[in-house]
Amino acid sequence: xxxxxxxxxxxxxxxxxxxxxxxxxxxxxxxxxxxxxxxxxxxxxxxxxxxxxxxxxxxxxxxxxxxxxxxxxxxxxxxxxxxxxxxxxxxxxxxxxxxxxxxxxxxxxxxxxxxxxxxxxxxxxxxxxxxxxxxxxxxxxxxxxxxxxxxxxxxxxxxxxxxxxxxxxxxxxxxxxxxxxxxxxxxxxxxxxxxxxxxxxxxxxxxxxxxxxxxxxxxxxxxxxxxxxxxxxxxxxxxxxxxxxxxxxxxxxxxxxxxxxxxxxxxxxxxxxxxxxxxxxxxxxxxxxxxxxxxxxxxxxxxxxxxxxxxxxxxxxxxxxxxxxxxxxxxxxxxxxxxxxxxxxxxxxxxxxxxxxxxxxxxxxxxxxxxxxxxxxxxxxxxxxxxxxxxxxxxxxxxxxxxxxxxxxxxxxxxxxxxxxxxxxxxxxxxxxxxxxxxxxxxxxxxxxxxxxxxxxxxxxxxxxxxxxxxxxxxxxxxxxxxxxxxxxxxxxxxxxxxxxxxxxxxxxxxxxx
Amino acid sequence: xxxxxxxxxxxxxxxxxxxxxxxxxxxxxxxxxxxxxxxxxxxxxxxxxxxxxxxxxxxxxxxxxxxxxxxxxxxxxxxxxxxxxxxxxxxxxxxxxxxxxxxxxxxxxxxxxxxxxxxxxxxxxxxxxxxxxxxxxxxxxxxxxxxxxxxxxxxxxxxxxxxxxxxxxxxxxxxxxxxxxxxxxxxxxxxxxxxxxxxxxx
Numbered sequence: 165x166x167x168x169x170x171x172x173x174x175x176x177x178x179x180x181x182x183x184x185x186x187x188x189x190x191x192x193x194x195x196x197x198x199x200x201x202x203x204x205x206x207x208x209x210x211x212x213x214x215x216x217x218x219x220x221x222x223x224x225x226x227x228x229x230x231x232x233x234x235x236x237x238x239x240x241x242x243x244x245x246x247x248x249x250x251x252x253x254x255x256x257x258x259x260x261x262x263x264x265x266x267x268x269x270x271x272x273x274x275x276x277x278x279x280x281x282x283x284x285x286x287x288x289x290x291x292x293x294x295x296x297x298x299x300x301x302x303x304x305x306x307x308x309x310x311x312x313x314x315x316x317x318x319x320x321x322x323x324x325x326x327x328x329x330x331x332x333x334x335x336x337x338x339x340x341x342x343x344x345x346x347x348x349x350x351x352x353x354x355x356x357x358x359x360x361x362x363x364x365x366x367x368x369x370x371x372x373x374x375x376x377x378x379x380x381x382x383x384x385x386x387x388x389x390x391x392x393x394x395x396x397x398x399x400x401x402x403x404x405x406x407x408x409x410x411x412x413x414x415x416x417x418x419x420x421x422x423x424x425x426x427x428x429x430x431x432x433x434x435x436x437x438x439x440x441x442x443x444x445x446x447x448x449x450x451x452x453x454x455x456x457x458x459x460x461x462x463x464x465x466x467x468x469x470x471x472x473x474x475x476x477x478x479x480x481x482x483x484x485x486x487x488x489x490x491x492x493x494x495x496x497x498x499x500x501x502x503x504x505x506x507x508x509x510x511x512x513x514x515x516x517x518x519x520x521x522x523x524x525x526x527x528x529x530x531x532x533x534x535x536x537x538x539x540x541x542x543x544x545x546x547x548x549x550x551x552x553x554x555x556x557x558x559x560x561x562x563x564x565x566x567x568x569x570x571x572x573x574x575x576x577x578x579x580x581x582x583x584x585x586x587x588x589x590x591x592x593x594x595x596x597x598x599x600x601x602x603x604x605x606x607x608x609x610x611x612x613x614x615x616x617x618x619x620x621x622x623x624x625x626x627x628x629x630x631x632x633x634x635x636x637x638x639x640x641x642x643x644x645x646x647x648x649x650x651x652x653x654x655x656x657x658x659x660x661x662x663x664x665x666x667x668x669x670x671x672x673x674x675x676x677x678x
Numbered sequence: 679x680x681x682x683x684x685x686x687x688x689x690x691x692x693x694x695x696x697x698x699x700x701x702x703x704x705x706x707x708x709x710x711x712x713x714x715x716x717x718x719x720x721x722x723x724x725x726x727x728x729x730x731x732x733x734x735x736x737x738x739x740x741x742x743x744x745x746x747x748x749x750x751x752x753x754x755x756x757x758x759x760x761x762x763x764x765x766x767x768x769x770x771x772x773x774x775x776x777x778x779x780x781x782x783x784x785x786x787x788x789x790x791x792x793x794x795x796x797x798x799x800x801x802x803x804x805x806x807x808x809x810x811x812x813x814x815x816x817x818x819x820x821x822x823x824x825x826x827x828x829x830x831x832x833x834x835x836x837x838x839x840x841x842x843x844x845x846x847x848x849x850x851x852x853x854x855x856x857x858x859x860x861x862x863x864x865x866x867x868x869x870x871x872x873x874x875x876x877x878x879x880x
Contacts, residue, residue: 519839
């Protein structure tokens with residue numbers, strides 16, 4: 165791997181190596197820029213370091229303590245905040261549905277939420293490119309959304325127990341389903357400058373880290389590509405500050421390595437640390453916040469899950485967890501809410517399932533032990549629905565310090581009326597599907613999934629932190645590219661859209677530079 | 679409790695090539711950890727927490743599969759977090775120490791005896807009151823008992839069901855996936871996965 169000195173002025177520093185940071189890093193390196201990525205966590209070797217064990221794999225989560233406030237406090241850490249080279253893609257479940265064109269103009273359609281300053285069609289070429297590069301397994305044609313210019317490069321993964329059950333239940337009540345698009349390989353796949361990646365072996369442990377390289381986390385896709393083209397990855401380097409010149413431009417990023425402060429000189433900074441760490445770094449240094457929007461409009465998808473016990477053996481730990489999808493509820497005809505949601509079948513691992521029964525169901529003692537005896541017969545189904553931005557949902561810095569020595573972020577979140585109505589609608593639909601599929605002892609688990617927002621993009625520096633190209637309205641050489649810039653949540657799992665934004669941000673930057 | 683799956687399945691697999699080296703190492707370290715001595719809690723607090731954990735997981739204190747309290751002690755000693763806490767709750771170390779005192783206080787107020795000397799049904803009653811927010815005691819006026827219970831129960835559950843011999847009890851051998859899985863559809867069982875020996879439909 166190429167490396168740079170701290171006192172060498174590199175073209176770009178990328179902070180964070182997840183879905184936001186890794187694709188643009190690879191783009192910049194390919195264009196010949198001197199590019200350095202700072203990553204707070206370790207650079208794992210999945211085969212040697214990833215155990216098939218949920219508890220051990222907590223090391224993939226951002227576990228420095230955050231304070232959760234509001235009426236619906238968000239549990240952080242597990243499965244919504246990653247650390248390590250690859251970021252949250254290390255633990256994402258590999259769901260890669262595309263957003264739909266109408267998701268980008270919610271305000272125009274419903275008079276609530278926000279319009280994006282870009283359209284679906286600005287991102288479409290990047291979706292096409294990403295699906296080919298990552299080796300997405302999925303159905304062609306895809307049954308929902310506008311016609312596609314490209315087909316998924318690989319056929320869908322095999323349906324596991326929960327997927328077959330959802331298919332059965334939906335068929336009985338006339339809901340359309342399809343095998344889902346997943347960023348895990350249904351056959352061996354070759355990527356230039358990355359090499360061969362082998363087909364998924366149905367371990368089902370996507371959320372605990374893929375040890376085989378079948379899942380397209382960015383540590384096995386964009387990161388090796390970036391390194392091939394000359395980028396330097398600096399793991400265990402935690403960015404804490406910026407040095408700025410008289411014109412307000414950033415001249416260096418200060419970071420902690422082995423407890424000591426170092427500073428890397430640079431021409432440009434791409435901040436890709438996610439919905440919590442990106443605004444925290446900006447607030448800590450009072451940077452890029454003339455709009456007052458940094459930390460505002462924290463959002464999380466309506467993510468209700470429904471579990472049931474079946475007569476058949478389901479063994480929900482096996483196979484790609486999200487095998488089947490329905491997007492029939494994107495704009496339900498009987499909706500008393502704006503926007504909509506998608507439904508996915510879900511597999512689960514025992515510790516995650518037991519912890520849900522405990523925390524959300526309040527089940528313990530003999531009742532919990534007995535319930536867990538039916539683990540092999542459990543199947544799940546969940547929704548991901550739009551969350552509207554709300555000024556009362558925000559992130560601030562607290563007075564308490566975390567393990568890094570910096571103030572802990574405090575995040576307020578209360579689900580609004582629109583989300584409550586959508587959740588009720590989704591719960592009724594999913595309970596019906598599960599009943600028709602033959603489920604007994606149905607349980608709902610209310611939750612808000614995916615962290616989104618806090619540094620929104622927009623057309624005006626009064627109302628947004630970055631413009632449509634991801635550039636700060638205030639600091640001329642600072643760009644943000646991650647889930648924090650989303651003005652609205654979109655009703656899909658966010659990873660694919662973050663990666664598409666990342667490639668677009670890179671291309672706009674490069675075209676401006678040339 | 680009725681046993682649905684045969685014993686010994688995890689033990690039979692752990693040293694085979696069905697388990698990757700790193701997985702084997704993690705699981706063996708965890709089983710060795712169950713023999714450790716507590717460091718964070720003093721002896722009375724640790725003993726009380728151990729009994730509380732037993733009640734929460736319906737374990738016989740004289741014949742435990744695993745003492746969950748050891749793993750809580752280990753985490754608090756190492757000052758590791760799970761990434762968040764309720765804004766209205768004190769930091770984990772304080773929450774645990776306060777919660778243990780709260781349980782003892784409620785036991786004394788309700789039954790005029792230390793928690794450890796109560797019958798199992800009295801202990802269960804006290805924990806139920808703490809979960810519901812109806813437990814007596816000054817400490818629960820300072821710290822919301824339902825949130826303490828939720829935090830405690832979730833951590834105890836995660837530790838308990840991470841223990842290989844507990845996973846065996848529920849017929850789970852997901853750790854033995856070095857070769858992946860083939861029969862992933864409904865009623866699909868791979869050769870090394872245990873079959874139900876006593877069937878009771880849900």
